[in-house]
Amino acid sequence: MSDRQLATGITLGKAVLGWFRLLNDPGAMLIRPFQSVDPYPQYERIRALGKVVPSRLGMLLVTDYQLCNEVLRDPAYGVAPNSEVGQPDLGLDGLVHPLEDSFLFRNPPEHSRLRRIVSPLFTPRAMHERQGRIEAIVDDFLDQLAGRDEFDLVGEFAARVPIKIICDLLGVPDAEHRRMTQWGTVLAASIDGMGSMGQVRELRATLRELNDFLAARIAEHRAEPNDDVIGRMLADGTMTEAELLATSGLLLAAGFETTVNLIGNGVLALLANPAARARLVDDPDATDAIVEEILRIDPPIQYTARLSLDGALLAGRPVPAGKVVLLLTAAANRDPAVFPDPHRFDPDRPNAREHMTFSSGVHYCLGAGLARMEGGIALRALFRRFPDLRVAGTVQRRPSRVVRGPLRLPVRVTSRQPAAIG
Template structure:
């Protein structure tokens, strides 16, 4: 009963009202939550609303699809990050607090996604001290080795392969697990927890989705607590062990509490594979749909980094974010009151025609593709952006070098999520494999 009441407060009422709002007036926020057509084609939704101006007023929130406005809000001290249930009316927020199961959640404090300075500065500084650019750069060989191993295993397969299950999900979970000291025996379990919990960033979940999310988050919480305790007793040379040691070695004012450490470690682990799965799946699908680009990349492999930026821009693995106004503020001529919420449609900003010429065209030579906002911006810019780019570049290049004759074997299915966008299944006929490059 407690879970059912919590679901009603967080999702059920919002889900019902959004369905009504979609039918009666087409409120943009309601459509974003409840309209399957918007989930299927978020670019068309963004284009439709972009003509209303840089900031769009909805019944309960504001939205922006404008690149300049999105960039400004993400970097502004006039706005703060949101948290699960923070935008609910007071009675529902009270119910949410009273039914809180006490589990760590990706968009509840002390997650880095839901805290601001000084706590955010302290936690992020500690993670950055071990998750450095140099450390990520050194992982490139590991990414390459893992990709080669996974593709070696596929060579024995004939017929149709689900490339998401067999490759796109396996590569990032293996890499981030190596980095964070996760034993190989636990990796498929972690992947399952991640798949169950993926809709946790959405609102308006069905009761069934909510149950699955709770199962995934509860399972991940229990596993992570045991994993961190093991690493405390048996530290290795992995970055998670270094994070634990750095937390205890820091001055008392800079240390993380046990809960902060678990939240931070869990976010780094989950984010380290969850969005990269989408990047790889989206990239493979986009490139198979445009074989002329594959021909260009085969002749000019130096274009792979640019191609990855364009994939990130055009089919962003993270579609949106949100910020609350700290104080009354004016943005692009629109007054936003203290405490009001702005939904930042990152995917729409990434197709802003004022920034990207012919924004819906897939152009692997686009000179400003890297201006996308898929990794957010400002103090909440994604810590794992460099690793995600490396995995995208190495993972996609290696796949198509090994299987240049790969072809789609069906339409596949999109994930039933709105904040995260990717493929849950993508059937591929691999064709003849080329030998792995030395």
């Protein structure tokens, strides 16, 4: 496909969406050019239409918790790479895309083969061993804010912690953090699909740079083996160069902005719920429950999709192969049949951890344990350091429908030194 055809495809796609939006199509209403400040009323409108809601865009929308869970766990549904769901060919010319070409977009058995190689780095024990390092990283970034009265919580804290942790995993030096941040931002924005040729060109340039960068890291690891993620993949000895590039890139693409937004959404939720915020500061044992409720009520990833394969059923009825099913996991997290009084922030709800923010089934987030730990450590340390932290300007939201969270969150604080030991 030439760039001219691609540009026409993008323009036509936007026109169709706009037209269906005018017709009030529930799918088109969801796929807005920009995420609304509050997408949750729209999910409730879809829920009111039924458990399975067809859209003129050709997909089925699901808000029901039980059904989302069933589809995500059902081998009669697979992941839906863009190339298989009628999205235009972006002309990536052999470049490896960390989302599309990684095991996130592979079905078993290929998925299981690749996931198994990196899984040992994410076990509870491996996480426990990382805890001290993550606490030190968080404290260091908070120290750097000492003496400041105002700062952008996202740019100067929430975005710095996850990038540093991913770079640690991949053995990437500090000097490269800025570039990793830029690449991660472009990749996260690409999840929504391409809105313009400018965005396509930016994605191509990013993938070219990221592919070269990761290929160089892999070559370094070949010359000097070690036991970080790349070292472990090389030691396995079965992965192709493209699989090595895709899996390394996946950790950046999947683990960066998701966690940034867990911290950003967490700050907003805690500012709106002072009792939970006080508990977070006073009682370390309350941290896990508070983080789960933040993940449930305002997920960094709002939905995912699956493609029906032969013999797929949905709510007991056959679905033709090749149908896209949009699983609105952020809506499933507010299914009143599973989470009573679902719009209320309540860290005491006994089943908050059953949310679907990390998906379900074989693609359940590999980094869930890491994200939970990072979120808990970052939020607790932040509010302990700055007990009077408050919003100091306009909160700017990310221009994404899938990735939810603040892009800029100006805050004001009264700086104080870290509490002395004892």
